[in-house]
Amino acid sequence: MTRWDALTVGLSASVLGGAMIQGGLGALLPYLGQDMPMTHTMESLHITGLATGGLVASALAEPARRRIGRGRVLVAGAALCAVGAVLLAVAPTPVLSAAAMLFVGIGLTSTLIAGQVLLMVLHGRRQGARMIGELNVSYSVGGVVAAALLPVVAAGVLGWRGFAVIPAALLALVVVPLVWLGVRRSATDGAVAVPAGTGHATGRARLTPVTMLLCVVVEWGFLFWLATHLTTVAGLSTADAARATGAMWLAVLVGRVAGSRLLGVLRPGLLLLGSLVLAVVATVALTLVTTPVAAVLTGVLAGLSAANLYAGAVAYVIEADPVRADAAVARGSLLSAVALIVAPLGLGVLADGIGLRTAYVAVAAVLLTAAFVMLAVTWPRDRRPASSAAAPDLGRAGPPSVPVPTPADDPVATAATAPVAPVPCEEK
Numbered sequence: 001m002t003r004w005d006a007l008t009v010g011l012s013a014s015v016l017g018g019a020m021i022q023g024g025l026g027a028l029l030p031y032l033g034q035d036m037p038m039t040h041t042m043e044s045l046h047i048t049g050l051a052t053g054g055l056v057a058s059a060l061a062e063p064a065r066r067r068i069g070r071g072r073v074l075v076a077g078a079a080l081c082a083v084g085a086v087l088l089a090v091a092p093t094p095v096l097s098a099a100a101m102l103f104v105g106i107g108l109t110s111t112l113i114a115g116q117v118l119l120m121v122l123h124g125r126r127q128g129a130r131m132i133g134e135l136n137v138s139y140s141v142g143g144v145v146a147a148a149l150l151p152v153v154a155a156g157v158l159g160w161r162g163f164a165v166i167p168a169a170l171l172a173l174v175v176v177p178l179v180w181l182g183v184r185r186s187a188t189d190g191a192v193a194v195p196a197g198t199g200h201a202t203g204r205a206r207l208t209p210v211t212m213l214l215c216v217v218v219e220w221g222f223l224f225w226l227a228t229h230l231t232t233v234a235g236l237s238t239a240d241a242a243r244a245t246g247a248m249w250l251a252v253l254v255g256r257v258a259g260s261r262l263l264g265v266l267r268p269g270l271l272l273l274g275s276l277v278l279a280v281v282a283t284v285a286l287t288l289v290t291t292p293v294a295a296v297l298t299g300v301l302a303g304l305s306a307a308n309l310y311a312g313a314v315a316y317v318i319e320a321d322p323v324r325a326d327a328a329v330a331r332g333s334l335l336s337a338v339a340l341i342v343a344p345l346g347l348g349v350l351a352d353g354i355g356l357r358t359a360y361v362a363v364a365a366v367l368l369t370a371a372f373v374m375l376a377v378t379w380p381r382d383r384r385p386a387s388s389a390a391a392p393d394l395g396r397a398g399p400p401s402v403p404v405p406t407p408a409d410d411p412v413a414t415a416a417t418a419p420v421a422p423v424p425c426e427e428k
Helices: 006-022 025-035 040-068 070-090 094-123 125-154 160-185 203-232 238-262 268-288 292-307 309-320 322-354 361-378 411-417
Strands: none
Touching (some): 006 025, 025 040, 025 094, 025 160, 040 070, 094 125, 125 238, 203 322, 203 361, 268 292, 268 309, 268 361, 322 361
């Protein structure tokens, strides 16, 4: 497999097309409201549709993979995104446009779950982890493209429907055939390789999906609440908050590009821990903001810290338990979808009761909890003397001293682990 085979390109294009709708939904809703008047409740149902689609896809991901295979799941994911985009482009009522979001949520989440594991299967641990980062860059690019295209296309003859036609055409005419071609040429149902010397995944590896949940809470604690925090707590203008939010999203894109490179060099746990530390700094900075310049700098910190939380968590989950990678990522995605529904709403309810400044302490508490979960997963079980004990590895679940059998198709590892025949020695 080469890095730019049909399947890899198809995966990136599939995520980009779905992200144009999902990432651009917030800006798209006012245009829908002008054409199809709706209540705020109906508007929120579009977001709920996306989240519900993510829940459905996460719950069905592992049974679907076992029944039809990982490759067909990817084809179905791209096709469902295409169906959702087409429904959105032709929707005569808000009920149908909300239903379109359900299809997009199922398709995009299915693509992310199966696609991220497949990249590790086809390209190995380090290269696969890097490409998981690049797949999340594709999502960011889709959101940026949507933000740039929507006001331009919506001013044309077709209005916002002309914008919806773009991802619909991309997904239906390009992505689905490309993914189908890539699946036919690739062995998509292999297992993630377990490198020689990697520790056995212990029962504690089952905690790693919880890390995904906690990282999603932190990520959207910044992405959803930065602007509101700046206007409500810091007392800045909406224009200042908008500039800080723009700086944050630009930092997310830059951070994901840099993170995709770092995932090819560092263990995922190290990148994830670095992101959590930076998130602590961003949280403290957010409580001290008083000027527009400080708001922009805080937005950059928030964007850089949130950029690699999801990609790093996915790579961390796969590396912690490579044998059950599909089930682990599906479980983490299910928890993350629940968090995406509950956490922003919960923080909003808490802020209404005790104020946003105090309520935002919950984000710091989640950060510390995520760090403790990682420590629980990686802390060695045995307490050997300091001279011989190995340091805990944030990318590994279990003591590093326990070997794991290497796949037979790895000639280097096979040679390294093959039994050595005794060498006859001359009798003296």
